[in-house]
Amino acid sequence: MSLDNVKTHFQQWNREKDIMEFDTSSATVDLAAQAIGVAPARIAKTLSFRGEGEKAILVVAAGDAKIDNKKFREAFRLKPRMLNPDEVLEQTGHAIGGVCPFGLTNELDVFMDISLKRFETVFPACGSSNSAIELTCEEIVQYSFAKGWVNVCKGWEESPINENIILSNEVI
Template identity: 35%
Template sequence: MDDLKPASARVVAAAAERGLDIAISRFPEGTRTAADAAAAIGCEVGALAKSIVLMGDDGPLLVLTSGVNRVDYDKAAAAAGASGVRRADADEVRAATGYAIGGTAPFGHPSELTILADRDLLAFDTVWAAAGTPDSVFPLTPDELVRATGATVADVAA
């Protein structure tokens, strides 16, 4: 873990707090987009758990969605009990999660977030999530992802 960037080390520590022992993989070519990550990892784009930060009535909302899906804002708002949501800007993402866009991990945030998990992620044996930087990811099962994040599984796909 000594060679990990601080953001990735924070992800490993947060995973351990949740009973997970994760293995982070780094890809110098980057994993900023779902297509880039899938190509680098060698998995289906749908097996990527994209972290999308939205702003709602009660503050930030994290939506973990399948790499092939786009988030339907109305569905996400309804699942979170918000009257509406909008996409967070880069500063809001960093403030809410402690990570930059492209490397937003599903846990290890500075404070508790409402988290929704796209039900389409449950179709995969293994999903891949960002590990704090645009060039790092880690695998886990969908059940581990839901349990570790406390996410509510919902239909959030457009």
């Protein structure tokens, strides 16, 4: 099971107990933000792209960021082509809704988008559609064995961050 692989992955830092599991789905940015009680931008979404040959490239970006095709091509010298759900599962070992850069089935190149650097902590999924962990940017780089930071997203610079916590559709 994917969540178990992620828990095993985090054992090397004694962080497996920090994984949050929810009674509700956290499979999308909005659902994860609601389950955790943070702004959607603080959700660290993992996007899967075709890389060279058979190997995928993972880009972890802020929840409010969108891939900029031109920036992606400049950074990776590849056209940004996302994997389909079956390919994502095959490459990462995680199904859509729980994809993360931890406990991967294959050794993949992982990159962090600079859109994450705005936040003290972010919340990536943990291999299931109802899990997450709170990590600093330094921790997410370390724990994912990321190759480095990239600037391949757009939209987030203009997005105002509403730091009000939204719970049960009420702003507190």
